[in-house]
Amino acid sequence: MNKKSFLTFLCVVPILAACGTASAKVPAATATLAPAQLTIEAKEFSFSPAHTTVKVGQVVNVVLKNTGVTVHDFTIEKIKLADKAVSHGAEHGMGDMMGVDPDTLPVHVAAEEKGEGTVTFIPSEPGEFEFYCTVAGHKAAGMVGKITVVAP
Numbered sequence: 001m002n003k004k005s006f007l008t009f010l011c012v013v014p015i016l017a018a019c020g021t022a023s024a025k026v027p028a029a030t031a032t033l034a035p036a037q038l039t040i041e042a043k044e045f046s047f048s049p050a051h052t053t054v055k056v057g058q059v060v061n062v063v064l065k066n067t068g069v070t071v072h073d074f075t076i077e078k079i080k081l082a083d084k085a086v087s088h089g090a091e092h093g094m095g096d097m098m099g100v101d102p103d104t105l106p107v108h109v110a111a112e113e114k115g116e117g118t119v120t121f122i123p124s125e126p127g128e129f130e131f132y133c134t135v136a137g138h139k140a141a142g143m144v145g146k147i148t149v150v151a152p
């Protein structure tokens, strides 16, 4: 390799690498859809709003705002995603969660009382999916809602 082609190589490689990482994880549909910004309030024993609609391929950013007096979470047990959800929130133990392992849940984030948690995910199939709070007794008491995913 002569000096000129080596310099060309150095210039081209970072561009290719940047393109590769940018396009690899995000489905094509997300390029044209603005992210959905949802703030969902959790308290004893309800979510507000209890129903929301998003689109296939849309980046969904949920802020779980806990205005109650104990830990609550936002969980979707059955939903197909384009990639693994990313969440930042409170840890809570299996004892709270009726034996549900949080690592097996596609969408899960918890928030302490007066705290917040965030979770970001991209639905990949249309449908109606239940969200609920996994803390023992809370779903039965009313902490359940519905997310509708529509075609983009």
Ligand SMILES: [Cu+2]
Pocket (backbone or CB within 6 Å): 071, 072, 073, 133, 134, 135, 138, 143
């Ligand atoms: Cu709860």
